[in-house]
Amino acid sequence: MKKIYPDNYVKQFEDMPFIVAVAAETMNIPGDQGDAGLSPGDIMERAESAISRYPVHAKEICLITLAILADSLIPNEASRSLLREHLARMDELINEAAWSSQLKRTARAA
Known part of the structure; x- marks a missing residue:
């Protein structure tokens, strides 16, 4: 069975998307465990x-x-990079949508 290294995944982001930070925190993936491979x-x-x-x-x-x-399953670095880029963009879109939704609710309440 192939080992997965979640710490390596978390460490690779220069500016960690909020969604990754939340998951890392809640799943106890600190990013400093080194070679702790998981199934x-x-x-x-x-x-x-x-x-x-x-x-x-x-x-x-x-x-x-x-x-x-x-x-961990995609062997090609370019494909993994594309996946990470899309994840970062989805994080931005989720945050923008949440902010927009909050503004609409605040406007209605006023």
Whole structure:
């Protein structure tokens, strides 16, 4: 079974997207564990545990769990980079949508 290195995934971002930071924090992936390889089942168990403790962050945890798994399975560096770029862009879009939604609710309440 192929080992997955979630710390390496977390460390690769110069500016860590919020979604990655949330998942790393809730799944206890500090980014400094070095060569602590996990099996896909171990990653899934961490995700399940994190979701049960932090259900409000279930979407972030699920998305990053899938991204970590995909990153470990894609052999081509260019493809992994593309996946990371899209993840960072999705994070921006999610934050923009949340901000826009909050502004609309605030305007209606006024």
